[in-house]
Amino acid sequence: MKKLLIPVTILVMGAGAAFAGQIAKSFAPAQGHRIGGIGEQPCVDVSQTCNTTPGVACLWEEDDATQLYAEGETMCGQELFKP
Numbered sequence: 199m200k201k202l203l204i205p206v207t208i209l210v211m212g213a214g215a216a217f218a219g220q221i222a223k224s225f226a227p228a229q230g231h232r233i234g235g236i237g238e239q240p241c242v243d244v245s246q247t248c249n250t251t252p253g254v255a256c257l258w259e260e261d262d263a264t265q266l267y268a269e270g271e272t273m274c275g276q277e278l279f280k281p
Contacts, residue, residue, distance in 0.1 A: 226250055227281060230266035231274045232258055241267070241274040248278035256280050 230246040248256035248266050256278040258264040267274035 228268045228276075228278055230256055230258070230278055231269045232264050232266055233274050240272075241269045243269070247281060249281040250276065251279055253279040 227247050227249050230244050230248045231241045232244055234240050234242045244258055244260070244266065246256070246259055246266060248268075250268065256266045258266055266278045268276040268278055270276065
């Protein structure tokens with residue numbers, strides 16, 4: 199019985215640590231960007247901090263209507279939320 203208990207305990211602790219690390223990454227603050235218009239970069243930094251935690255949409259303070267996104271490798275793809 200003891201031979202089975204120790205490996206199972208280690209496995210459960212490892213899975214819990216991995217899950218906790220993934221949750222911490224998904225709730226991290228992020229720099230807000232808006233989708234650029236004609237003649238602008240595709241993803242324009244607006245110097246506003248938002249969050250990746252789902253909730254109320256993070257809107258640009260300049261017009262209080264433009265949804266903000268996290269900058270990806272090629273575009274603004276991930277929606278951001280109010281901190």
